[in-house]
Amino acid sequence: MTWEIKSQVMGKPERVGAELMWGLLSGIENELSIDDYLAERRRLQDLEWPLTRLMPGAAKLVRHLHKHNIPMAIATGSVRRNFDLKTHHEKCDPEKVEIFRLFGDKIMCGDDSEHGKAVWGTEKVVRGKPFPDIFLCAAELIGRNVGREEHDISEQEKLERSKGLVFEDGIPGVLAGKAAGMQVVWVPDPNLLAVDSSLDVTKLSSLEQFRPEEWGLPAYDSDPKAS
Template identity: 45%
Template sequence: MTWDIKAGVMGKTQRVAAEYILSHFPSVTEHMSVDEYIDLGNARREELWGKVEPMRGATALVKGLHAAGIPIALATGSSLANLKLKTAHLPEIFTLFPDTSILTADSPEVKPGRGKPFPDIFLAAAHSLGRDVGTAESCTPAQKAERERGIVFEDARPGVLAGVAAGMNVMWVPDPELLALAPGEKYGAKRVLSHLEGWDPTEWGLPPLPGFNDRAQ
């Protein structure tokens, strides 16, 4: 798989991602269905997910936001079942998110077909934190102002587009290979970071974060 194909997969729901991948390898579909491909992929991913390390700075950032009392939510294109598999070995990060503020591709707040790059999941995440940000179809000036207070951290292009469509401030932390596909393109992100430790919360009206800013220095 090339990075160009991978870039088109990141942030998509499982079935949409599988269909996208197989569209680039038509000979594979002669031997297996999309469901069979998904089943094989799930089995392999279950072996590997428990070995994945957090992105540089992620643990310190989440802990710092939590310690500072800043409301945080998780908005992912993964299903809830897959999210649990991906994060079971990282309780120091993911237990800090309130259960009610974890939004997945199959959350009832996200209508089918309205995952990233649509803004719905980020608006639902804001709602879960008690913020009045309107809907994808309706937004008052006051709700727009509330959206502009939100900060989104994303690694995938569909997620960046979703955060921008939601009217929030997107911090894009792409893999260098992904960034190399379109040098200089930001997709509307406010910042493009090589790693999370390069983010300055005080630039966005937040206090220095315990443990995070010390580490960044």
């Protein structure tokens, strides 16, 4: 998979991303079905998900926000089973498990609406990134009145959305955050910048560069660069 293709599928729901990739890889449908691909990919990824690592600076940032009672939630395109494998499996690093537990039940996964878990209920489909739905849903999880529509919202809902701060690594997620009317900090892989560096958001090469006080949040107790 090239980074041009990867940039388009990152953060999207599992099957949506696979269907998009099939549309970009001419002739692959003659060699492998999407269902067979997803089954084999799932088998191999299941072995690796528990071994994934936190991004540098993530643990410090999450602990800091939790310490200062800053409401926070996770909005991921990953399906719930994959998210659990990444964050709560017995093979996971204990620190990673600890960090994700700080979010409590404020977690929105890409397939929650399919299983009736979304706070919006099954009567309204929660679309995947780059649509804003998953971030609006996450905002409701932490008690924010941001409205549920993409457009035609009140001034109060618009103001409430503007207070949200999204951290993203993928282009679809950045677009979703912007569509939700929220502030976005993009922490991309350098290969993604080579694909598209034009997104009008704050870009950091690492979460270790993030300064909370520049975003109206309590400052770290010490200089984050010194730790």
